[in-house]
Structure formats: C-alpha cells, structure tokens
Amino acid sequence: MSTYRDLAHRGSARGTVLRTVGSRERRSHLTAPRVPTVGIDIGGTKVMAGVVDADGNILEKLRTETPDKSKSPKVVEDTIVELVLDLSDRHDVHAVGIGAAGWVDAHRARVLFAPHLAWRNEPLRDALQARLAVPVMVDNDANTAAWAEWRFGAGRGEDHLVMITLGTGIGGAILEDGQVKRGKFGVAGEFGHMQVVPGGHRCPCGNRGCWEQYSSGNALVREARELAAADSPVAYNIIERVKGHIPDITGPLITELAREGDAMCIELLQDIGQWLGVGIANLAAALDPSCFVVGGGVSAADDLLIGPARDAFRRHLTGRGYRPEARITRAQLGPEAGMVGAADLARLVARRFRRANRRRVERYERYERYAQAFRNGAQALGDRTPEDPRP
C-alpha cells in the first residue's frame, strides 16, 4: 500500500496505486473504495462491458463482437478502449477490470495465451493502463465469474468455493478465504483438461480423454449430432425439429427439448451431469471445498443436469459416508457473472477519479490518433515530421 516513502520517491499517488495492481490483492474487498468500476468480459464471440456499482448492480451494459482471431492484438485493445470511453461519458469510472478467456500470468499483467484471440504473452494491463489512465486489472474469466458468485451470487458466505463453468468447454476457479487461488504461474483451475478417460475422445488441447470432452456444451452437442447422423430412432424428434439439418442442433435446443420431455435429450443431459459429478468428486478429493458453483451456458438445464451430477458425486466421493459433503449449486448471476466479477475485482485497485480527468484523457487519445495519422501520411510521402527525433 502507499506509504509516504513511495510518494516521495515516485512523485505521485498514481504511481503508487498502479504498483499495487501487482501480484495479489493487497486491499480486501471490504476496504476497497465503494466506487463504480467497469468490468469487461472478453469471450470467444462477444465482448461485454458494464459499469457496476459496489453492490454488484449493473448500471449500464454494452456489447460488441469479439474481433476475429486473425486481427492484431491492437484491434482488441482498441475495442476495449472504445467501450470504456463510451461508458465513461455517462459514468465516473475509477478502475477497469478485464475477465478474459485465456491464461493470465500470476502478476495479472499479461495474457499468456487466449485460444480465441491473437494474444500471445500480451502485456495487456500496462497497454490499457497507459491509454486509459485508470488502474486496470486483468484476470481469467472463470476467476472473475467465481468472484462474482462468491460476492453477490450462489456462493455468498462460503469461504472455500470451487466454480465450474460449463460452456463450450470447462472453465474453473478456486476461491479460499476471500482470495482467488491462481497458482504460482497464474493458470490454476484448468479443470477441463484433467484426464477422466484414458485414451478417450481427442481434445483440441492435444491430449485424449479430457473432462471437458465428456461434460460440456460441446460434448452435449457432439453426442446429439452423432445420434442424429446415425438416424437413431431416439433422435427422430430432434431431427424433425431441425428439419434434418444436423448442424442446427445446439446446446440450448437440446435443453429446450429436454424440458419438453424428449427422452433422448434428457438422457444426454444426464450423461453430461454424471460426468460432471465424477469430476467434482475428483476435485473434492483434491481441494475439499464447502461448495461447488456450476455456471456457464449448459447450467441453464438446471436440475436436469445438476440432479444427476449430485448423484454421481455422492457415488464417487472419496470417503463417502465419513465426511461432510460439499454443496453443489447452480450459479445465480448468469452470463453477466464474468463482467460483474471483473468490475468488483477492479475495485481492489480503484482510486478516486473524476470525469474531468477522463475528458483530458479523451483529448489526449484523439490527439494521439491525429498524430499517428499525420505520421503515417508523412511517411507515405517519404517525409518526416519535424518533431521526429530519428536521424
């Protein structure tokens, strides 16, 4: 935290605050300033940005497409800056938190790898901090979602919590005593790639038999499409629903049909749920939390999924009958969890910041853009700008 020596040596309170964005949260959420912050969730297809107050309420929300993987890292950065500037027109923004689908290093400064984006060891925090002039925090999206569920959702009051997000794959996060456990290198919680079936289905990660090949949205859709492609009589209902066009079979459609009582869809969700329970039992053996929160798109199936998961969990739990059982519950905050959590984590590094400063930053951004355009133009003419210091 800031001391007089820091201030004297570095000259500004800002420098001090920025340095506290270091390797861990030094402020507790209880002492963090109760100011609104911006949370940004960068997923594979959508970027969601919102202003969130200290109680987890979303004051305003914006959405845009995730720039294509082929685009340069700068394009994603521009997208983020635009969203934040847009929101800060109407709100005081005291910090920005990013929840990204990817691996973030232990200092939460760099995105080591993001499967859906061009980020490879990308110094995202410093780049954004320099452009936005507010403290920025970068974290994995499952970590931010877990934080949100612990602060405002299904995990309130739990001091040992494990979050599992079932989307196209499996994301995970561990929370203990009010802190996200990130591991030494920042990439803890990649539960989806624990091997559950030796020599099983091939996984894009390069291995076989990963948990997410058996319990995820992708697994659900793969199984349904396989049955439909084999023209199985149990799949007639779903084939009819997509008018024979098998690629139209999606996770939400399967969930919808299961709710309507379609036997095949119910069974497929049961299978996914059972595998979910097996994996959760493994996690309980290793981590022994008091609560598992299941989020992500597939969790919309609710009891059709969580019920079988609870049964399988009880059957596979090590030392069953002789130990307290963890609670398995569905996440409450829905698709906004990652964004809300990112914003709330950002409050740990937030500082008071007024909109007047924000306008100055915007003017500077605009000036930078003109200057860049000017430099480009000058270069095109084989000329150099007078202030260009190069020989």
Ligand SMILES: [Zn+2]
């Ligand atoms: Zn894998």
